[in-house]
Amino acid sequence: MKLQRTMIFMISTIVLIASNSDSRAEEESSADASTVETSLKAGSDNPRSTATLQTPPALVQAEGLRVQAIQKAIQATVCIFGPKGQGGGSGVVISSDGYALSNYHVVEACGAFMKCSMPDGVLYDAVIVGIDPTGDVALVKLLGRDDFPTATIADSDKVQVGDWCFAIGNPFLLATNFQPSVSMGIISGKNRYQYPSGTLLEYADCLQTDAAINPGNSGGALFNSDGDLVGINGRGSFEKRGRVNVGVGYAISINQIMYFLDHLKSGRLVDHATLGATVESDSEGVVRVNDVLPTSDAFRRGLRYDDVIVSFAGRKISTVNQFKNVLGILPKGFTPKIVYQREGEQFEIVVRLAGVHATGQLTEIIEGKPLDPPAIPGIPPLPTPDDSEGPEEDGDGEKADPEEASEGEELHPYHHLHIKRRGFSNYYFNLLNRNRVWEKFIALGGIWDQQPGRWRITGVVRDDMAADEVPFQLMLGDQKSGIRIGDSSFVLDSTEDLSQQLVPPETGGLLVALHLWRAMLVEGPQQFGDVYYFGGLPARRVANQQAEETVDVLIATRGVTETHFRFNRSKALLQSAEMFPEINSDPCRLAFLDYQRDGDLMVPRRIQFDAGFGSPEKTLVIERIEFLQKRVEENAK
Amino acid sequence: MIRSLFLCLAFLQYFTTADSIAQTRSSTINRTVSQTLPKTVKIVGSGGFRGLEAYQSGFLISNKGHVLTAWSYVLDSDVVMLTMNDGTKREAQLIGFDPRLDIAVLKIDVADTPHFNLEIDTTAGVGDRILAFSNLYGVATGNEPVSVQQGFVSAKIQLSARRGAYQSPYQDDAYLLDAMTNNPGAAGGALTDLQGRLVAMVGKELRDSKTGAWLNFALPMEKLTDAIKRIRAGEMTSSSDIIDRPTEPISxxxxxxxxxxxxxxxxxxxxxxxxxxxxxxxxxxxxxxxxxxxxxxxxxxxxxxxxxxxxxxxxxxxxxxxxxxxxxxxxxxxxxx
The missing domain is CATH 2.30.42.10 (PDZ domain)
Structure with missing residues (x-):
């Protein structure tokens, strides 16, 4: 067999670094050629020809393509170093304004600020933005430029086992000359599920490669043979041999990270999702529910013990790990579709995924138990949104713990870009996005805080299912709101617990949702109370519109009631709101439709409402909306 | 030897057009991987404590369900379960083993499975590119296919290796590889050339006797086929006496x-x-x-x-x-x- 092989050629797979000139490469090639000849002569059982070796053009071209791919890819790679020389790792820039991906476990060791070198030979400052401790992903922002070279994002679902790939990064923190190292291999496996190490880290649906992944490669990019980004290297099977490459490296798929990217930009501790149900499989590839929490959304939607899971988020399920792979790449708050069977009958439901960690639990794991607030809190510098010079407001001073608080240390030149706050990796970016969303909405929808009086809204409640119309009158105020539908009247007192005033019946708390809608518009996120930017989510049903759009979500808390205000990202208008009376409850959902200009304001002409997924939908058809003058007596209390 | 890490030998006959050469090479591996994976199995047996993994690798060598793997404590169990590439699980019978070669043959009750043909004799030369298929570190859980690694034959050596203080029984020719193949659970994996032809069986986790360095090596099929035939013929079912035993054991x-x-x-x-x-x-x-x-x-x-x-x-x-x-x-x- 061996003898059939007519000629032997060689190409070098020397680790390429940017400084390699062409002439240098040629020298290497000729040196290698002589080595081959020598070694072939030496091999006694290897009676091969030692005739002059000539590299065929095809191989030269193949090598050229690889060099091109690496040169393209390497531009966007980052070597991360801790600010005081402690720790470090790798990263990759994904947008020209400097957002870069890395691992949580790399960034954690560096603190709020780090130094990032790029192959252009410049050492940039970078600040932490968001972290996903469960998925071991961190988003940082390189500073000082708005034209960073960026990696091209590939579709990691298209990766095949056996594909060539290469890792570029900072193994053993070798990049003291700011030049990263390249290692090459193949995709050894995909859709791997790696059990959580310790309690937190879970790698779901990840890529496995035999390209050398060593300590320091963490957070660095895994590229495909075209030089496009398919994953972030994060973990190896380092066991018996000390912490060096053993031929097994894992990369978080870039598709997973793209689901989380918007959430990471919110500067929060981002949580993964749980269904609130567990599954088990039998040998025939049937996956059944073996436990479901009665408090979970899955239970409320109808999922029960022993139901057979057919598909989850559009992927067929035949093993528990497949189920975990689907679940493990989605952030908290996503609403995937589940198809299940019970006694031969097939059901399809949409389920809102809860966080893996209970409220505050993730924060406690990452930041430790809450401490008493400082006696004299500082006033944080408030950021202005990227694209707006809107006025700066006060109001968050008490909650935020600005970077200046760290005693006795020299201020970082970019200290104003980092605000400490419990539950956030960098509250600055949350404010930035919150203000961006709100001010874009105000710019388009009008300045609602000039209508602080009561609102009187009249029209009809339309029930399309029953082909029925009933007149309604709605009065929304600061303290009291009321609604009359047909002959029934309902009143709400905002000084009492809102979660106990879910009227009218079977609406999930329509009056509460509308009351909080007005409060948010009139007061704005600064005055309303605790309002933070959650991130982007795929938009749910928008009437007459199938396309999946992104909504920016602001979460506003009042008492135990949490309202998700969802703004259409491209149109900037408030598209919908979901009012959750308390934890583990179905929301009352409002969809604001047919916005029309009314003086300075954009006002919805229809408000669709229901009591959560699968409940009957009705519409408030607004005929008239009046903004009344603020009354003195209402203001008094 | 270090130099060889940077060398890559390729064969012109596999590549026809210059334009698509990179794609061709990648798709050659993709094709070989998809053709080879159905011939691989994951083995679960005894172990699972004190750093002894309860799993290893194997591959099908006949259309009657014979599986070649490494002879180890994993097989020293009442029930040895195989997971086929399609995720189905089957109980395997130990047909026999050869302790001098550290190999064992198992059998499962299937017919017409994809398998490596041992009649075709394939060897590899120094510098040849190889693919290793194994469930190293038990990475492939559930019905996931085994892991694939690539590398080169760095040298042909005479194995002189040990596990702890014990000399390994196999002390014959072996392929030394530059890929990190010999990890927990990898023993019994298949080593093929780029075309998917079986070249060798991935060996156990062993250190070089002299230097103590962990070895990545595989046992050439040409050294194993005779013994496999004898095991399948029922000639070697229990030859545990051949194991080096203390001459004066404790009692x-x-x-x-x-x-x-x-x-x-x-x-x-x-x-x-x-x-x-x-x-x-x-x-x-x-x-x-x-x-x-x-x-x-x-x-x-x-x-x-x-x-x-x-x-x-x-x-x-x-x-x-x-x-x-x-x-x-x-x-x-x-x-x-």
Whole structure:
């Protein structure tokens, strides 16, 4: 067999670094050629020809393509170093304004600020933005430029086992000359599920490669043979041999990270999702529910013990790990579709995924138990949104713990870009996005805080299912709101617990949702109370519109009631709101439709409402909306 | 040798057009991977404690369901389960093994499975590119396919390797690889060329006898095929005598105790009597102690205890863990002081 092989050629797979000139490469090639000849002569059982070796053009071209791919890819790679020389790792820039991906476990060791070198030979400052401790992903922002070279994002679902790939990064923190190292291999496996190490880290649906992944490669990019980004290297099977490459490296798929990217930009501790149900499989590839929490959304939607899971988020399920792979790449708050069977009958439901960690639990794991607030809190510098010079407001001073608080240390030149706050990796970016969303909405929808009086809204409640119309009158105020539908009247007192005033019946708390809608518009996120930017989510049903759009979500808390205000990202208008009376409850959902200009304001002409997924939908058809003058007596209390 | 890491030999005959050469190479591996994976199996048996993984790798070598793998403690189990590439699980029978080559042949009850044809004799030369298919580190859980690695044959060597202080039984020709193939669970994996032709079987985790360096190596099929034929012909079903045994093993009598009579298949290894003044007595052994471990190996029966004793030289310390009531007691018995 061996003898059939007519000629032997060689190409070098020397680790390429940017400084390699062409002439240098040629020298290497000729040196290698002589080595081959020598070694072939030496091999006694290897009676091969030692005739002059000539590299065929095809191989030269193949090598050229690889060099091109690496040169393209390497531009966007980052070597991360801790600010005081402690720790470090790798990263990759994904947008020209400097957002870069890395691992949580790399960034954690560096603190709020780090130094990032790029192959252009410049050492940039970078600040932490968001972290996903469960998925071991961190988003940082390189500073000082708005034209960073960026990696091209590939579709990691298209990766095949056996594909060539290469890792570029900072193994053993070798990049003291700011030049990263390249290692090459193949995709050894995909859709791997790696059990959580310790309690937190879970790698779901990840890529496995035999390209050398060593300590320091963490957070660095895994590229495909075209030089496009398919994953972030994060973990190896380092066991018996000390912490060096053993031929097994894992990369978080870039598709997973793209689901989380918007959430990471919110500067929060981002949580993964749980269904609130567990599954088990039998040998025939049937996956059944073996436990479901009665408090979970899955239970409320109808999922029960022993139901057979057919598909989850559009992927067929035949093993528990497949189920975990689907679940493990989605952030908290996503609403995937589940198809299940019970006694031969097939059901399809949409389920809102809860966080893996209970409220505050993730924060406690990452930041430790809450401490008493400082006696004299500082006033944080408030950021202005990227694209707006809107006025700066006060109001968050008490909650935020600005970077200046760290005693006795020299201020970082970019200290104003980092605000400490419990539950956030960098509250600055949350404010930035919150203000961006709100001010874009105000710019388009009008300045609602000039209508602080009561609102009187009249029209009809339309029930399309029953082909029925009933007149309604709605009065929304600061303290009291009321609604009359047909002959029934309902009143709400905002000084009492809102979660106990879910009227009218079977609406999930329509009056509460509308009351909080007005409060948010009139007061704005600064005055309303605790309002933070959650991130982007795929938009749910928008009437007459199938396309999946992104909504920016602001979460506003009042008492135990949490309202998700969802703004259409491209149109900037408030598209919908979901009012959750308390934890583990179905929301009352409002969809604001047919916005029309009314003086300075954009006002919805229809408000669709229901009591959560699968409940009957009705519409408030607004005929008239009046903004009344603020009354003195209402203001008094 | 370091140089060889940077060398890559390729063969012109595989590539026709210059434009698509990179794609061709990648798709060659993709194609080989998809054709080869159905011939691989994952094996689960005994182990799972004290750093001994309960899993290893194997591959099909006949259309009747014969599987070649490494001979190891994993197979030393009442039930050895195979997971096929499609995720189905099957119970395997141990047909036989050759302790000198450290290989074993299992059989599962299937017909017409994809398999490697041992009639085709494929060897690899130094510098040839290879692919390794194995379930190293047990990465592939559930129905996931085994892992694939690529690399080169760095050298053909005569294996001189050890596990702990013990010399490995196989001391013949081996391929030394530049890929990190020999990891926990990888033993018994398939090593193929780029076309998917079987070249060798991935070996165990061993260190070089002289340097102590971990070796990445595979056993050439040409060294194994004769033994496989003999095992399949039923000529080598139980040749455990060939294992290097201490010439003077320890025994319960030497240590000064006796076990209950071995009357059933799995008689629980209770101590029956302890001789006054003996090593066993000095270390606190008592009648009715249940021996649950000998030298860190679980002992479920009197036979297991005797087997462990047979493997222990009388000069060595014997570590016993016994259960007395609801307590566990460790003791170290040393005959020679």
């Amino acid at each position: 319960a009598a030497l240590l000064g105790f006796s076990l209950v009579a071995d009357i059933v298949q799995k008689t629980p290894p209770y101590i029956d009597r302890v001789v006054v003044g003996s090593v066993a007595a000095e270390n606190g052994a008592r009648p009715d102690d249940l021996i649950i471990e000998v030298n860190g190996q679980m002992t479920a029966s009197v036979k297991d205890v005797l087997k462990q004793f047979q493997r222990t030289d009388r000069d060595d310390t014997v570590e016993l863990t016994v259960q007395r009531g609801n307590r566990f007691i460790d003791m170290k018995l040393q005959l020679v002081k």
